[in-house]
Amino acid sequence: MDEDQSAEETTFVVEEITTVIKETVESTIGNNSYQHSKINQWTSNIVELSLSQLTKLGKPFKYIVTCIILQKNGAGLHTASSCFWDNSTDGSCTVRWENKTIYCIVSVFGLAI
Amino acid sequence: MDDDQSAEETAFVVDEVSSIVKESLEAVIGRNTYEHKRVNQWTSGVVEQCLGQLSKLGKPFKYIVTCIIMQKNGAGLQSASSCFWDNTTDGSCTVRWENKHLYCIVSVFGLAI
Numbered sequence: 576m577d578e579d580q581s582a583e584e585t586t587f588v589v590e591e592i593t594t595v596i597k598e599t600v601e602s603t604i605g606n607n608s609y610q611h612s613k614i615n616q617w618t619s620n621i622v623e624l625s626l627s628q629l630t631k632l633g634k635p636f637k638y639i640v641t642c643i644i645l646q647k648n649g650a651g652l653h654t655a656s657s658c659f660w661d662n663s664t665d666g667s668c669t670v671r672w673e674n675k676t677i678y679c680i681v682s683v684f685g686l687a688i
Numbered sequence: 689m690d691d692d693q694s695a696e697e698t699a700f701v702v703d704e705v706s707s708i709v710k711e712s713l714e715a716v717i718g719r720n721t722y723e724h725k726r727v728n729q730w731t732s733g734v735v736e737q738c739l740g741q742l743s744k745l746g747k748p749f750k751y752i753v754t755c756i757i758m759q760k761n762g763a764g765l766q767s768a769s770s771c772f773w774d775n776t777t778d779g780s781c782t783v784r785w786e787n788k789h790l791y792c793i794v795s796v797f798g799l800a801i
Contacts, residue, residue, distance in 0.1 A: 611764055618768035626770045637778070639752060639797050641769035650763035651724055655731035656754040657739045665750070684752050686799055 585635060587666030587685040592629065596670045596681050599624045608676040609646040618642045621681060629683070639684040647676050660686055698748060700779030700798040705742065709783040709794045712737040721789040722759040731755045734794060742796070752797040759790055773799055 603620045607613070621642045629638050645652055658667065664687035672679045716733040720726070735753045742751050758765055771780065777800035785792045 609764065614764065614766040618766045622768045622770035626772055630772055636772075637774070637799055638772040639769060639780075640771070641754060641767065641795065643756060643765065643767045645758075646764040648761065648763045650761045651722060651727065651759040652756065652765075653727040653731050653758075654754065654756045655735050656752060657732075657735035658753070659739055659743055659749075659751040661750070667752075682754065684797070686750055 585687070586664070587636065587668075587687075589666065589668045591632070592668045592683050592685075593670055595628045596625055596668075596683065597672065599628065600670070600672045600679055600681060604644075604672075604674065604677060604679060606674060609644075614644050618644055621679075625681065625683065629685075634685075635688045636685040637688060638686075641682045643678075643680045645678045645680075647673075647678060652678075654680060656682065656684075658684065698800070699777070700747075700749065700781075700800075702779065702781045704745070705781045705796050705798070706783055708741045709738055709781070709796060710785065712741065713783070713785045713792055713794065717757075717785075717787070717790070717792060719787055722757075727757050731757055734792070738794065738796065742798075747798075748801045749798040750801060751799075754795045756793045757790055758792075760786075760788075765791070767793060769795065769797075771797065 603617050622640045625640045667684045669682045712734050717730050734755045738753045780797045782795045
């Protein structure tokens with residue numbers, strides 16, 4: 576095993592991933608309003624782009640990315656998640672983003688191999 | 689390694705997991721209307737109950753359970769997820785459930801250790 580390997584290269588770094596996700600959501604949705612015909616594309620794009628950025632980080636992790644896009648019209652929404660994993664190596668991060676007509680919630684789960 | 693060990697004991701069985709999720713939803717939410725004060729409890733209750741039942745299965749998996757509860761009032765919602773894992777051993781299952789007043793979407797991801 577590489578003793579010189581920095582601990583950062585094998586842990587789940589929340590800030591790094593949060594930045595990646597925010598950029599992905601901005602570039603996919605930006606200032607657009609909620610359009611029923613486009614949101615399918617947007618959610619797919621967001622999860623795929625996020626996943627490819629994460630794999631480029633080259634860390635020994637399996638990833639799960641989930642994205643929810645919700646129209647702003649007063650409906651109540653609640654989400655929760657629970658994980659059965661290894662606390663010392665695995666981690667998750669959730670990013671909430673919004674514009675005038677849309678809420679977007681992206682969650683990333685990283686599990687060490 | 690156990691040659692006699694059935695493949696089922698180490699695979700992600702979608703039907704089994706679906707039934708666990710449906711039972712948890714019926715038990716925790718049932719016919720209740722959307723109540724802002726209780727939704728927090730429900731989402732937590734659903735994910736914890738599902739996770740408890742899944743870990744009792746005793747399979748060599750890490751699990752992630754996510755739950756979304758949304759009030760029925762006409763808003764549009766789209767959800768997507770993307771996974772970077774081992775296709776031969778890992779799997780996921782999403783259950784959509786509703787009653788007169790709310791929608792509930794539960795996703796379970798199982799990753800082999």
